[in-house]
Amino acid sequence: xxxxxxxxGTNGFANHRLDDALRVIADLGYQGVALTLDxxxxxxxxxxxxxxxxxxxxxxxxxxxxxxxxxxxxxLLDPWRKHAPTLLDDDPALRIEFLRRAVAVGADLxxxxxSFWAGVRPSAVDxxxxxxxxxxxxxxxxxxxxxxxxxxxxxxxxxxxVPDIAAWWRLRQALGAPPGFGITLDIGHCRxxxxxxxxxxxxxxxxxxxxxxxxxxxRDVHEHLEFGTGEIDFPPVLRALADAGYTGxxxxxxxxxxxxxxxxxxxxxxxxxxxxxxxxxxxEQVGRITGRDSAEPAGGGAHAGATIEPVGAAxxxxxxxxxxxxx
Numbered sequence: 001x002x003x004x005x006x007x008x009g010t011n012g013f014a015n016h017r018l019d020d021a022l023r024v025i026a027d028l029g030y031q032g033v034a035l036t037l038d039x040x041x042x043x044x045x046x047x048x049x050x051x052x053x054x055x056x057x058x059x060x061x062x063x064x065x066x067x068x069x070x071x072x073x074x075x076l077l078d079p080w081r082k083h084a085p086t087l088l089d090d091d092p093a094l095r096i097e098f099l100r101r102a103v104a105v106g107a108d109l110x111x112x113x114x115s116f117w118a119g120v121r122p123s124a125v126d127x128x129x130x131x132x133x134x135x136x137x138x139x140x141x142x143x144x145x146x147x148x149x150x151x152x153x154x155x156x157x158x159x160x161x162v163p164d165i166a167a168w169w170r171l172r173q174a175l176g177a178p179p180g181f182g183i184t185l186d187i188g189h190c191r192x193x194x195x196x197x198x199x200x201x202x203x204x205x206x207x208x209x210x211x212x213x214x215x216x217x218x219r220d221v222h223e224h225l226e227f228g229t230g231e232i233d234f235p236p237v238l239r240a241l242a243d244a245g246y247t248g249x250x251x252x253x254x255x256x257x258x259x260x261x262x263x264x265x266x267x268x269x270x271x272x273x274x275x276x277x278x279x280x281x282x283x284e285q286v287g288r289i290t291g292r293d294s295a296e297p298a299g300g301g302a303h304a305g306a307t308i309e310p311v312g313a314a315x316x317x318x319x320x321x322x323x324x325x326x327x
Contacts, residue, residue, distance in 0.1 A: 002282070004241060004283050005031040005032055005066060006032075007065075007066065008034070008252045009213070010041050011258075014040075014255075018035075024265065026063040030265075033067055035069055036070040037098075042105070053108050067110070069115065071117075076098070078094075086118065086120070088121055092133065099116055100141070100144050104148065113151045113248065114150055116152070116154060117155045118154075118161040118162040121161050131174075135171070138154070146178065152181050154181060165183075185201065187232065191218070214237075214252055215253045218231050227268060227275075237275075238272075252265065252272075
């Protein structure tokens with residue numbers, strides 16, 4: 001049986017070596033990893049890239065982890081300016097080269113998607129010019145990805161030139177609706193600024209959904225929060241993903257929680273399995289929980305050995321052990 005597949009983003013493990021982060025993520029029972037290419041986590045500009053990619057591929061296979069590639073590293077390209085240059089800058093060449101390398105890494109590792117975004121419009125660039133630059137840059141990346149057989153997930157990001165789903169639709173149309181140009185949907189962003197309820201956002205883009213980031217958030221505040229500390233009701237969101245037939249990773253996106261990564265990742269996977277049980281949604285199981293001990297937060301191991309079946313006329317939902325008393 002298959003079901004939703006949960007992953008965790010390495011930008012939430014910034015203080016860990018990549019191999020250590022992967023081991024913790026796998027030991028907690030996640031099915032995949034959203035790998036942000038960055039200084040310490042597979043820098044695509046450092047020497048011996050091919051050898052490092054090959055070693056990583058072997059490690060992912062050993063740990064049985066799926067993969068998406070994320071490209072939101074803050075200071076990888078410019079030590080002074082966060083996320084610079086973007087596709088909107090006067091000279092986007094370094095950003096395009098970064099995305100070319102991300103696509104090549106994704107192709108070599110069999111990534112399910114390579115995710116990227118527009119960037120913030122520079123104050124000296126008018127909106128029309130910025131949009132033209134974005135379309136031109138995306139068209140170049142689409143060609144590279146198409147040649148490599150890699151799926152792209154473009155992420156609407158609050159505060160950027162493409163902040164929401166409506167702008168993503170506009171960009172897709174401007175590019176000629178290429179089949180390999182999908183959407184990366186951050187569930188928190190939907191609560192932050194989309195006019196529709198979060199499950200309706202999932203349904204709107206279901207046919208083009210290739211990558212999902214998941215976190216809690218409050219209305220009008222772009223702050224990635226741990227589950228249960230924002231305003232999102234998650235069982236209906238997971239139900240919407242299941243109803244959409246989405247089979248990609250649903251990866252936890254908590255980029256400011258690296259200081260407590262193992263504990264946060266542990267609480268997160270338990271929360272997601274609880275929410276899936278409440279929604280009557282199947283969750284893929286892995287049968288491998290080796291990194292937990294009595295020092296972990298209460299409720300640890302809620303997903304271990306559980307059988308979570310979708311609700312149906314002849315089906316029951318087995319409650320995972322350790323969830324008693326949880327909302």
